[in-house]
Amino acid sequence: MSTAIDIRSVVKRYGTATALHGVSLSIADNEFFTLLGPSGCGKTTLLRCIAGFEDVTEGEIRLFGQNIAGLDPNHRPVNTVFQQYALFPHMSVLENVAFGLKMKGVSLSDRTARAGRMLEMVHLSAFADRLPAQLSGGQQQRVALARALAPEPKVLLLDEPLSALDLKLRQAMRVELKTLQEQTGITFIFVTHDQEEALTMSDRIAVMSQGRVQQIGTARDIYEAPVNRFVADFIGETNLLEVTVDRIEGGIARVTLPGGHTITCPTAATTPGKHHISIRPERLSISAAGDLTATVERVVYLGTDLQLLARLTTGEEFHIRLQNSARAQVPAPGSTVALHLEEGAARLLAD
Numbered sequence: 001m002s003t004a005i006d007i008r009s010v011v012k013r014y015g016t017a018t019a020l021h022g023v024s025l026s027i028a029d030n031e032f033f034t035l036l037g038p039s040g041c042g043k044t045t046l047l048r049c050i051a052g053f054e055d056v057t058e059g060e061i062r063l064f065g066q067n068i069a070g071l072d073p074n075h076r077p078v079n080t081v082f083q084q085y086a087l088f089p090h091m092s093v094l095e096n097v098a099f100g101l102k103m104k105g106v107s108l109s110d111r112t113a114r115a116g117r118m119l120e121m122v123h124l125s126a127f128a129d130r131l132p133a134q135l136s137g138g139q140q141q142r143v144a145l146a147r148a149l150a151p152e153p154k155v156l157l158l159d160e161p162l163s164a165l166d167l168k169l170r171q172a173m174r175v176e177l178k179t180l181q182e183q184t185g186i187t188f189i190f191v192t193h194d195q196e197e198a199l200t201m202s203d204r205i206a207v208m209s210q211g212r213v214q215q216i217g218t219a220r221d222i223y224e225a226p227v228n229r230f231v232a233d234f235i236g237e238t239n240l241l242e243v244t245v246d247r248i249e250g251g252i253a254r255v256t257l258p259g260g261h262t263i264t265c266p267t268a269a270t271t272p273g274k275h276h277i278s279i280r281p282e283r284l285s286i287s288a289a290g291d292l293t294a295t296v297e298r299v300v301y302l303g304t305d306l307q308l309l310a311r312l313t314t315g316e317e318f319h320i321r322l323q324n325s326a327r328a329q330v331p332a333p334g335s336t337v338a339l340h341l342e343e344g345a346a347r348l349l350a351d
């Protein structure tokens, strides 16, 4: 697969503040790639550097092999969809979608035909003659998408494009966006702080924090094999426990748990000593012989699942999720339970 974007050691400073501390990553052509991280981690800055709204302080960005430094935003083969999609209020939906094509000098008949096809793709053909104000928020966002796709950019940058929509619409749009990306074959770079959004749509995700990429991988990679505490904690729910690592060999660590039990687990760390492990709440079962012992403090009924808040005998708070079923044996608050870690449930973290 060819590379669409190569970001090499990019540093971005605003005066004395550093927004990006040497970011390197490669995005493949046709990939749905997401930059995920909390507010202020630098994801929008990186997107703006790719778009050409900002210059990088150090490093370089290559688009399809070409260094784009100094290339005007209008001359880059990229287009952007923003959270505030700002349609032209006095133009019809069709005119809005055709606008970018008009600017490029595409003839009236060609741009009308292409804008019509784009509206079909986002299921808005019936709304071509309306004004933006006569559409719902979700429909307006789809017009903005059609408008950005109409000039057929090689790369589409999407900066939190769903965050202004309500939950139901957001969920529906996730599916539509993914389908659109597959249909058009355009490389999508999607920015969000919403981990569920990232997990459901992306081929790969870069998890960012404080101007640095913490981990790059598929949704499964970053959920099941987080490299450090930040990623383990930011993606989904987890239990972080301090442990002693006795030995590491061939990517497997021998670890002593709080309470004294010993287990082996895959590891991102390379040296013995004190480290943390991450244990997902759903990768445990209550059994006669356990690896950890805990007292149940609270049981929360969540429909499909039961959430148990417990405390290990060594004092740490611990979260457990059990699947709800007719046969589910729910321990009562106050009872002491033995917790069995499923194969591969624990993951030793690098820091």
Ligand code: ATP
Binding pocket: 014, 017, 018, 019, 037, 038, 039, 040, 041, 042, 043, 044, 045, 046, 193
């Ligand atoms: P959000 O989700 O809140 O948009 P983000 O992850 O996109 O956050 P950025 O907007 O990229 O974060 O900001 C990264 C850092 O750079 C922040 O600390 C921010 O304050 C700083 N920053 C961004 N733009 C500027 C600017 N024009 N001048 C000075 N500092 C800036």
